[in-house]
Structure formats: C-alpha cells, structure tokens
Amino acid sequence: MTAPRIGERHAVWLITAVAVIGRLANLSQPMRYDESITWAYFVGRSWHTVVSSYPFPNNHVLFSLLAKATSSLAPFQPWALRLPAFLAGVAIVPLTWAVGRRFASPAVGLIGAALAAGSTSLILYATNARGYSLVIALFLAMLLVADELRVSPTTRGFALHALLGALGLYAIPVMLYPLGIVAVWLLLAALRATGPRGRQLAIGTVLASASAGAIALLLYLPIIRTAGMSALTGNRFVTPTAWPAFLADLPRHAAETVVTWTSPLPWWSPPLLLVLALVGAWRTERTERPSLLRATALWCAVLLAATHRVPFVRVWLFLLPLFHLAVARGLVRVARRTRVGDAVASPLGAVVIAAGVASVALFGGAVRASTDTGSFPEARVVSLRLAPELRPGDRVLAPLPTNGPLLYYFSARGLDTALLSTPPERTRRAFLVLDPSRGRTLDWAVEIGMIDPRVYAKPTLLHQSPGAEVWRADRR
DSSP: OOOOHHHHHHHHHHHHHHHHHHTTTTSSSSOBBBHHHIIIIIIIIIIHHHOOOOOOOOOOOHHHHHHHHTTTTTOHHHHHHHHHHHHHHHHHHHHHHHHHHTTTHHHHHHHHHHHHOHHHHHHHHHHHSHHHHHHHHHHHOOOOOOHHHSSSSOOHHHEEEEEEEEHHHHGGGHHHHHHHHHHHHHHHHHHHHHHHHHHHHHHHHHHHHHHHHHHHHHHHHHHHHHOOTTTSSSSTSSSOHHHHHHHHHHHHHHHHHHHHEEEEEEOOHHHHHHHHHHHSSSSSSOOOOOHHHHHHHHHHHHHHHHHHHOOOGGGGGGGHHHHHHHHHHHHHHTTTSSSTHHHHHSHHHHHHHHHHHHHHHHHTTTHHHHOOBOTTTTTTHHHHHTTTOOOOOOOEEOOTTTHHHHHHHHHHHTTTGGGGGGGGGGGGEEEEEEGGGGTTOHHHHTTTTTOOTTTTOOEEEEETTTTTTEEEEEEE
C-alpha cells in the first residue's frame, strides 16, 4: 500500500473540517427524548448508578461514563453532554477514508469520507448523547486492525481486536453485530491462508472474540448482579416476535433503512445510490481479501434468524460508512467510463462532494427535522412558559416523547420534576403539553383519556405555536 499523496492528505483534512462544521451547527439542537432519559436516569446520577443500573437499554454504559465526565465541564449544556458522541462522530470521517483506502483505493476512501461528512444520520448521532457513534468508530478501527491481522497475525493485534470489541459491547450490546462480522471476515481470511498463518489467524480470531465477550461481561458484572443477565439480553426491544410478523416486516425495514441512509439527498436518490452501492460491492477482480459483504450477510442473517426480531433502523448505523464506501466505489467505476472520471475521483472532487452533501443537510434542516430517538423542539420554550405557573399539587401531562425533553429542561431550570408524575388523586391543576405537529391536539388528549372532562373543567390555552400547545385545566 502506497503512502497517501499530499493532495490526498489535504483533502482528508478539508473533508473532516466540513464534517466538524456540519456537526458543530447541530451540537446545540434541542434535547431529544432518548438522550434526556439517559441524562435523567444515568448520566445525571452517581458513578455507581451509571455502572450498575440498567432498567432499560438507554444506558449505553461506556458512553454514559464519558458523558458524565464531559457534562461536568458545563452542567446542563447539551454540547457538553454530547461531546463524546461528537468526537467519535468526527473521527468516523477519517476512519471511513482509512478503511476505504485500505480495502479499495484512495479515491474510494475520499468519496466515502465525503458522503459520511454530510450524512444526516451520522451528523444526528454525532450530536445526540447516545453511544452509536462510538460503536461505528470502533467498528471501523476493528476493520483496520483485522486487515493487519490478515497479513500478519500477532498477539498484540489480537489483544487490540479484543479490547476494541469489548469497548464496543460496553457502549451498546448491539456491537455483537459488528464484532461478529469482523470475526467471520477473519475466519474467511483464515480459510484462504496457507500454512501456519491460517491456523494462527483462525485460533487468534476465536480467542480474541471470546476475550472481547468475556471482558464485556466483567464490565457488565455490576449490572448483572443487580438486575440479572436478562436486563441485557431479555428487554422488550430484543425479545423475539412471531416468525410471520418478522418476515412480513423485513421489506419495510429494508426500505426504511435505505431511505434513512441516503438522507439528506432528494427523494429520487435512494434507488440511484443503491444501484451505485451494488455496482461498487460487485467484485470484478480476485483479491486476497474475503468479501466484507459476504461476512456481513452471513453474520447478520445468523443473528436475525436467532432473534427473529426486526431491530431499530439505527442499529445498522455501523454499516453506513461501508454503504458510503460501496457507493463511492460504484461512482468511481461509473465515472471512469466517462470524460469526468478523473475529476470525480480526484481529491478536489471529493471535497466538492463533501461540501455539497453537507450543505444540503445543513441548510435543508434535515438533522433538526428528524424525529429519530424522539423529538420535542419546543421543550425549552414550554418549560420557560410553565415556570411561573407551576405550584405544588399541579401535574404536567405530557405524552411520549414530549415528556423526556421536558424532564431535562425542568431540571435545568430547577423546576420540580415530580410535577411530571403527581398522582391523579393529589392533582389540583393539570397542564397539558401537546405537540400539534404530531396530530396531538386537545381533542386527541380527551379521546385517549389523557384528561377526563368529568374531573377537570374546560381547559384554557396558555401557549400555542406550530410545535407546542400548553393547556391548563382546574379540577372541578
């Protein structure tokens, strides 16, 4: 592998700078539901709570520990809470370049990094206090280590492989997907190797992967002791569904994943990018490396069959940089058959692509408009409006996902968060916080029994905006 040229180095720095700008522009976006719950139940509590409490899978423990440290720099500042995700999210861009350069070519690496720099999903999770960016960055680092091991199996390399895998599992248990993909890929490489190297690679891969799992179990031991292993493996988000429902849901899930991955590009782009990705993934020459696509398909098929539960689309985020690289490779292959091939595959061309895609994401507002992980952008404004109104015995009625951000901003303003859960029999006044952009109006609240007209007088509108309504109802 040749050393990167100066022009390529400059392009990587410029593309990474584009990624930083796009992520900084969204770092202070309103708090979302999942990250607000992460703060309220884990990051905002003691260190012991972070490592030992797992009532629901919002606790991405490694991320929570890092976020607890960084959030102490500026309490109740979203950017401080999100800083670990931000740093990992920025690192994803040069790591994508490094993987693309090593597994394909410098041009593929640069264009893949350019697409990653402006990806709505990657920007969102780099500015969202969750552990997914950590998992993506660790997966890309594992691929680089794995390719080194393929060439030269060493104890040090396998130890690093195990450490990266364990850290990923401690961030989110869904690291089992990328960890397994890398293990399968290395085992396929071992089958291709001849002599002692193949045997060393196979044995080392099995031991390193098992060690990653063992280290992760040790790290999770405080949680296992207090909540049992089922807290990690048996929560309601991973329990199996019936086979007919699982199989029927797969096509919709696949389509939703592709549409999510191609944001912020126009509605007509998903089919085009999917075709380019298929062109890029198609192997036109024989190489010493096994197919990453084959390893991914084999392992993910095994896990999906074992769980027969369609996961959240965000679970597949670790594969998004590889999708970008496949699109980049397809684009390079197609472009080089035309007169503009050299321009597209040049470092300058990659920088232009990064700037273009990032501009669409930034000025189109795709990140802030996303409802992934639950959003209520008006939560801060609503908390300010409610602050002078609230008294002991009041109850703030807010449905999912409205209640999570309110919990965060109530705490930030020093408001009594217990008012979000005052028992009905002790409630004197009810304040309804609704998001009309989701169709949640006063009539909707009455229809679902959120407020009972027989118990409360006719509500009075206190605040109204396109994204929020606040109503007050006194007990009869």
